[in-house]
Amino acid sequence: MDGGPAISPIILLFAAIFTSNMVLANFLGMCSFISVSSEYKTASGLGKAVSLVMIVTTVINWLVYRFIVVPLGLDYLRYIIFIVVIAATVQIIEMAMDRYLPDLYMKLGIFLPLITVNCSILGISLFMIIRDYSLVQSLFFGLGSGLGWWLAISALAAIREKIAKNKLPLGLEGPAITFIITGIIALAFIGFSGIFIIQ
Amino acid sequence: MSIVLTVFSVSLISTILATLVVLADKVLNNYGECEIDINDGDKTFMVTGGSNLLSTLASSRIYIPSACGGKATCGLCKVRLGSEVGAVLPTEEPYLTKEEIDANVRLSCQVKVKSSLKLYIPEELFNVREYKAKIVRITRMTRDIKEFQFALVNPASVAFKAGQYIQVVTKPYANIKESVMRAYSISSLPTNNQELEIIVRLVPGGVCTTFMHEYLQEGDELSLRGPFGEFYLHEGGDTLVFIAGGSGLAPIKSMVFDILRQKLDKKLIFFFGAVTKQDLYYVDLFTKLDAEHDNFQYVPALSQPDISDEWEGEIGLITEVVGRYITDTADMQAYLCGSPGMIDACIRVLEKAGLSQADIYYDEF
Numbered sequence: 001m002d003g004g005p006a007i008s009p010i011i012l013l014f015a016a017i018f019t020s021n022m023v024l025a026n027f028l029g030m031c032s033f034i035s036v037s038s039e040y041k042t043a044s045g046l047g048k049a050v051s052l053v054m055i056v057t058t059v060i061n062w063l064v065y066r067f068i069v070v071p072l073g074l075d076y077l078r079y080i081i082f083i084v085v086i087a088a089t090v091q092i093i094e095m096a097m098d099r100y101l102p103d104l105y106m107k108l109g110i111f112l113p114l115i116t117v118n119c120s121i122l123g124i125s126l127f128m129i130i131r132d133y134s135l136v137q138s139l140f141f142g143l144g145s146g147l148g149w150w151l152a153i154s155a156l157a158a159i160r161e162k163i164a165k166n167k168l169p170l171g172l173e174g175p176a177i178t179f180i181i182t183g184i185i186a187l188a189f190i191g192f193s194g195i196f197i198i199q
Numbered sequence: 200m201s202i203v204l205t206v207f208s209v210s211l212i213s214t215i216l217a218t219l220v221v222l223a224d225k226v227l228n229n230y231g232e233c234e235i236d237i238n239d240g241d242k243t244f245m246v247t248g249g250s251n252l253l254s255t256l257a258s259s260r261i262y263i264p265s266a267c268g269g270k271a272t273c274g275l276c277k278v279r280l281g282s283e284v285g286a287v288l289p290t291e292e293p294y295l296t297k298e299e300i301d302a303n304v305r306l307s308c309q310v311k312v313k314s315s316l317k318l319y320i321p322e323e324l325f326n327v328r329e330y331k332a333k334i335v336r337i338t339r340m341t342r343d344i345k346e347f348q349f350a351l352v353n354p355a356s357v358a359f360k361a362g363q364y365i366q367v368v369t370k371p372y373a374n375i376k377e378s379v380m381r382a383y384s385i386s387s388l389p390t391n392n393q394e395l396e397i398i399v400r401l402v403p404g405g406v407c408t409t410f411m412h413e414y415l416q417e418g419d420e421l422s423l424r425g426p427f428g429e430f431y432l433h434e435g436g437d438t439l440v441f442i443a444g445g446s447g448l449a450p451i452k453s454m455v456f457d458i459l460r461q462k463l464d465k466k467l468i469f470f471f472g473a474v475t476k477q478d479l480y481y482v483d484l485f486t487k488l489d490a491e492h493d494n495f496q497y498v499p500a501l502s503q504p505d506i507s508d509e510w511e512g513e514i515g516l517i518t519e520v521v522g523r524y525i526t527d528t529a530d531m532q533a534y535l536c537g538s539p540g541m542i543d544a545c546i547r548v549l550e551k552a553g554l555s556q557a558d559i560y561y562d563e564f
Contacts, residue, residue, distance in 0.1 A: 088216035095227040
């Protein structure tokens, strides 16, 4: 039960960042990716918060799945269970951070509630189950996916900040140009494919 | 059987998680008793930490002005802190200038009380109370403006300066589920301290104005908070110019009546701008006042009078009319209340006539 597919966790880490990036290859977590990417500072804050929550929730969800869901034969309920676990985890992380790491909370705190409904977080938990990852593999997969999401939103926000000062053709402003940029970044990330294959 | 197992398991997992969250809230969100020190010891008291400063102060009967009720969307609840509470949050940034950030001014709805705090607020805020008031009369003034008269129930009287405003706390209605607070200038006299009168123009889609115009009935009870604001008569000025548009007449009415009542040795001139004759209100009241007092002049002006109006008064935008009347600005003060556009335009006209910015007071909405 602890074997998982024969992929080194390190490879999984890099693959999750580059070749199968959550946003750019799997198109998960698009809503906040589009809406919170107009400013680099904010986008980067959200990226960090997403990374943190991804790591914590993958580990917790892995444990919940292996030791509660599977033994009770509740596999068909995993969507609901994962979502409530994520919601509760985010709540507790938010309170703990506010208490013990106030400086970090000032920077990331307001993004945490937003993350509860970020579909890439749920996506990670489902992928690790479908692909049968071990705990260590899941940990690295979560970490890599978080970093990949952070990288993607930071890149997008940096470009949008540059573009904000330029005049765009009518009808291309706002979300329209954001989607075009996302597409181009995704094309660029295709350049990484073939280096690692994880799915 | 499997249905029972499913329901049971989901309930169990949810219960465990809910318990964990509640426990975490009890343990992690418990900041114990904190001391709040206002204006270097003018007022000190103990509060339970863990909530935001705005609601913590409100529970101790200190009401900081706020229109959005703590969602960081109005930017009114600013207070200056004397203790360090960490960096400015991204939610506050849009509402704070660089000078304010340097002076440690924060939005009180975004600051969480985690330890003892020192803060500085204008002393007037100590007088702010929450009043229970009963609507005694609703009068339609024009097609979209109504006058509301409140009788104070508890506390039974209020002390305010002519020109200040109060906040109306709405009740949930129709599909509006939350109560909101909106500010309205008081149009009645401070001497009549057991009643308050406000003038509300119906804003299409406005949460509070729709509530006031369409859901409120005579006899209903409401909560009011106040008084707030620094738009009142200031020292100096032999000639006072008042300019208002729409429901901006409210604070001016209170100020004009208050000045005339005190028989202050000042010359007053009141310009009221409207589009057509049916947008004018209180015409008889001010015309009578004009006739009775040598030192008060009432100048209503219409920008586009209908032919049927048979209007013989001033015609033109209020700025043009003011420009025609105001030539000498020596010892003059101006009090403006209306939309931001009208105020900006009037300030330009007054400055062109030679009035300095320091002598222009305004209240925009």
